[in-house]
Amino acid sequence: MEKKxxxxxxxxxxxxxxxxxxxxxxxxxxxxxxxxxxxxKTNTYIPSNYCSFVVNTVEAAMEGKYKFLDGLIxxxxxxxxxxxxxxxxxxxxNLMVYQLDxxxxxSSGAAIYFKDRLIKLIENIENHFNVKxxxxxxxxxxxxxxxxxxxxxxxxxLRKNKNPPLSGxxxxxxxxxxxxxxxxxxxxxxxxxxxxxxxxxxxxxxxKRIFLMGSKIxxxxxxxxxxxxxxxxxxxxxxxxxxxxxxxxEIKDDLLLSISERYxxxxxxxxxxxxxxxxxxxxxxxxxxxxxxxxxxxxxxxxSNALKGVEIKEQLKNEEYPVLFIEDDYSKNSLEQVRTRVxxxxxxx
Amino acid sequence: xxxxEPEFQKILRLIxxxxxxxxxxxLFHKKMYRKTCNYVQNPENSILTNMYMPxxxxxxxxxxxVFTEYITGTxxxxxxxxxxxxxxxxxxxxxxxxxxxxxxxxIFENEHLPVPRFLILPSEICEDTPxxxxxxxxxxxxxxxxxxxxxxxxxxxxxxNYIASQIEGMVEFLEKHTGKKLDHEKLEQTFKLSNEAKKxxxxxxNIRKISPPLISGRYGIYMAGVVTLFGTQDAVEILxxxxxxxxxxxxxxxxxxxxxxxxxxxxxxPYASKLVRYLERDLGSAIVGEEIFYIPKDNLDIDxxxxxxxxxxxxxxxxxxxxxxxxxxxxEVIEHNVAGVINFSPNYCRVARGVVPxxxxxxxxxxxxxxxxxxxxxxxxxxxxxxxxTRIEAFIExxxxxxxx
Numbered sequence: 001m002e003k004k005x006x007x008x009x010x011x012x013x014x015x016x017x018x019x020x021x022x023x024x025x026x027x028x029x030x031x032x033x034x035x036x037x038x039x040x041k042t043n044t045y046i047p048s049n050y051c052s053f054v055v056n057t058v059e060a061a062m063e064g065k066y067k068f069l070d071g072l073i074x075x076x077x078x079x080x081x082x083x084x085x086x087x088x089x090x091x092x093x094n095l096m097v098y099q100l101d102x103x104x105x106x107s108s109g110a111a112i113y114f115k116d117r118l119i120k121l122i123e124n125i126e127n128h129f130n131v132k133x134x135x136x137x138x139x140x141x142x143x144x145x146x147x148x149x150x151x152x153x154x155x156x157x158l159r160k161n162k163n164p165p166l167s168g169x170x171x172x173x174x175x176x177x178x179x180x181x182x183x184x185x186x187x188x189x190x191x192x193x194x195x196x197x198x199x200x201x202x203x204x205x206x207x208k209r210i211f212l213m214g215s216k217i218x219x220x221x222x223x224x225x226x227x228x229x230x231x232x233x234x235x236x237x238x239x240x241x242x243x244x245x246x247x248x249x250e251i252k253d254d255l256l257l258s259i260s261e262r263y264x265x266x267x268x269x270x271x272x273x274x275x276x277x278x279x280x281x282x283x284x285x286x287x288x289x290x291x292x293x294x295x296x297x298x299x300x301x302x303x304s305n306a307l308k309g310v311e312i313k314e315q316l317k318n319e320e321y322p323v324l325f326i327e328d329d330y331s332k333n334s335l336e337q338v339r340t341r342v343x344x345x346x347x348x349x
Numbered sequence: 350x351x352x353x354e355p356e357f358q359k360i361l362r363l364i365x366x367x368x369x370x371x372x373x374x375x376l377f378h379k380k381m382y383r384k385t386c387n388y389v390q391n392p393e394n395s396i397l398t399n400m401y402m403p404x405x406x407x408x409x410x411x412x413x414x415v416f417t418e419y420i421t422g423t424x425x426x427x428x429x430x431x432x433x434x435x436x437x438x439x440x441x442x443x444x445x446x447x448x449x450x451x452x453x454x455x456i457f458e459n460e461h462l463p464v465p466r467f468l469i470l471p472s473e474i475c476e477d478t479p480x481x482x483x484x485x486x487x488x489x490x491x492x493x494x495x496x497x498x499x500x501x502x503x504x505x506x507x508x509x510n511y512i513a514s515q516i517e518g519m520v521e522f523l524e525k526h527t528g529k530k531l532d533h534e535k536l537e538q539t540f541k542l543s544n545e546a547k548k549x550x551x552x553x554x555n556i557r558k559i560s561p562p563l564i565s566g567r568y569g570i571y572m573a574g575v576v577t578l579f580g581t582q583d584a585v586e587i588l589x590x591x592x593x594x595x596x597x598x599x600x601x602x603x604x605x606x607x608x609x610x611x612x613x614x615x616x617x618x619p620y621a622s623k624l625v626r627y628l629e630r631d632l633g634s635a636i637v638g639e640e641i642f643y644i645p646k647d648n649l650d651i652d653x654x655x656x657x658x659x660x661x662x663x664x665x666x667x668x669x670x671x672x673x674x675x676x677x678x679x680x681e682v683i684e685h686n687v688a689g690v691i692n693f694s695p696n697y698c699r700v701a702r703g704v705v706p707x708x709x710x711x712x713x714x715x716x717x718x719x720x721x722x723x724x725x726x727x728x729x730x731x732x733x734x735x736x737x738x739t740r741i742e743a744f745i746e747x748x749x750x751x752x753x754x
Contacts, residue, residue: 049445049702101502109511109518113501273472306445307480314487325443
């Protein structure tokens with residue numbers, strides 16, 4: 001990414017970081033997604049049993065791939081992310097590295113606590129970058145981000161069609177553009193795209209409709225394999241896609257509390273405490289999108305995703321929904337193994 | 350007809366009958382056995398939790414908490430974990446998770462313990478435990494209820510208030526489900542007992558810092574679980590017994606002389622007691638301090654009970670950043686005046702392994718060597734005593750060489 005006019009850019013990793021606040025401060029936001037490479041120079045700082053996404057991302061940072069960043073907002077998403085925060089703070093110079101505390105429960109108390117954390121984040125950004133976030137700029141920012149969420153949801157809904165006008169890979173690319181493009185340009189792009197997709201002539205296909213869930217996927221490889229092997233990804237429950245746009249910030253007097261509530265109430269990441277709500281929403285999505293099979297994807301050593309996957313898989317199997325659990329190390333090394341398993345799964349559907 | 354004794358209770362009974370050279374450790378096992386009997390007889394009054402949960406409220410309400418790490422660790426002590434490992438491997442089908450936690454699945458599937466009425470868990474210390482508890486809740490939700498306490502990363506007053514309000518919610522939850530009210534006087538009594546235990550615990554920690562090794566280090570590691578009894582007379586009794594034993598040993602010069610003082614970081618594989626014996630008897634090096642034998646930092650305050658318990662959780666050294674945990678270990682290492690540090694990292698434990706690179710770097714600056722041992726903390730099938738002995742022997746050579754320099 002190239003910087004324009006020396007305007008500050010802040011990187012973020014987790015979908016619980018409210019981009020609204022950065023936009024309101026006039027700061028460009030950039031989502032850090034790693035580069036899916038397989039080398040590792042990070043062994044000095046990150047033990048081998050840590051999430052491969054984190055290892056990969058720190059690796060990319062150490063190679064200087066994020067030199068354009070002026071700041072980084074991390075969350076206490078998991079132990080690996082906490083370590084990533086510590087390593088980044090120690091090893092990467094001239095960068096504001098901020099740890100945002102995100103609750104793991106959905107309650108009014110958690111929303112109030114998260115609002116308090118957001119106030120502290122705002123203070124930090126204002127002091128560090130000498131900017132001011134006003135009520136008006138926050139209001140404008142919320143409107144813009146809500147607009148993006150609405151547009152993405154509308155495009156997402158088109159995938160319910162028997163013959164969707166776009167593939168899973170197309171949708172992944174659309175979502176990924178959000179992480180580096182200017183928000184105003186992105187809105188224009190989405191509006192134009194939605195219009196085109198609505199009138200697009202679709203071809204009848206015989207592909208199996210696949211629901212992809214689990215960790216984050218920013219790279220093309222897994223959806224590409226699924227679609228090469230006779231599947232069509234029509235829904236993803238991941239923080240790289242729908243969990244990033246699935247509900248709106250309600251416009252209320254206490255806008256910061258509304259922002260907090262939006263993030264606390266969104267479809268939960270697997271690190272959030274769950275007493276059975278996740279499986280209910282999964283079943284609803286399976287029905288809404290007429291799903292043939294579920295692929296649960298987890299990155300190696302991601303405890304929250306993998307262990308939640310055990311429960312989800314068992315519950316889906318008990319109700320005779322076809323489900324495949326796959327795990328990879330966020331590199332290209334295991335792709336052919338993934339292909340073999342996906343191929344067999346789709347053949348059996 | 351009398352019900353058969355569950356396997357876990359049976360194993361604990363055997364352990365509690367075994368007389369150890371340190372009397373207070375024997376006393377600890379006996380108390381834990383009695384607690385387990387209460388659990389087995391009244392699962393409707395029992396709670397499964399982890400070792401970071403303050404239990405004072407449970408004791409004040411007449412409930413029996415048992416912690417996961419103790420159950421699976423005890424099974425491993427007598428090498429009775431292979432069936433449990435098979436079950437967790439069958440369920441999870443992927444590697445990478447702590448067997449201290451995952452093996453609890455097999456404990457309930459094999460009916461080694463009855464399912465407790467409550468699952469109550471703080472989000473500390475790792476992310477594996479909450480997900481395994483969610484799995485247990487999904488499997489046994491007809492028999493159990495689940496209350497989860499979210500512990501934030503920060504330690505400021507808002508974070509304390511946030512935790513305190515959840516603890517208050519937990520009391521309401523327990524009152525609703527048990528039909529019992531939390532009695533303030535009983536809570537005051539448990540707080541007093543907890544503070545009393547802390548006072549003696551501090552004395553034990555302090556005497557160990559400045560004295561020759563008055564008890565074997567492996568007993569310090571085994572005694573880490575005593576903190577889960579804080580709030581009961583049992584904890585006071587065990588710790589006073591230990592302190593008196595140490596004082597008596599010191600007075601009567603009843604202790605061995607060792608060439609090296611060592612500090613132990615994180616857990617210890619419960620099946621590997623011969624390893625410490627080798628370290629102490631053959632290599633003349635004693636463990637004088639352990640990270641997990643932790644005594645809470647502050648006294649509990651009955652005028653502000655929930656905030657006080659929140660502070661107890663948040664002041665634990667594993668809370669917050671890895672940097673702050675490393676700083677705590679460094680402080681302990683210096684205070685205990687040790688010549689070397691051994692860290693046992695369970696294969697897939699991110700808590701244990703995360704601190705090692707930073708700790709190694711900082712210890713290097715003060716010329717204290719660190720040995721990282723890795724292995725499965727529960728599964729002894731791949732454990733080789735001689736390999737471990739070789740590594741420890743080489744490490745002690747390094748420690749000795751540094752002393753000569």
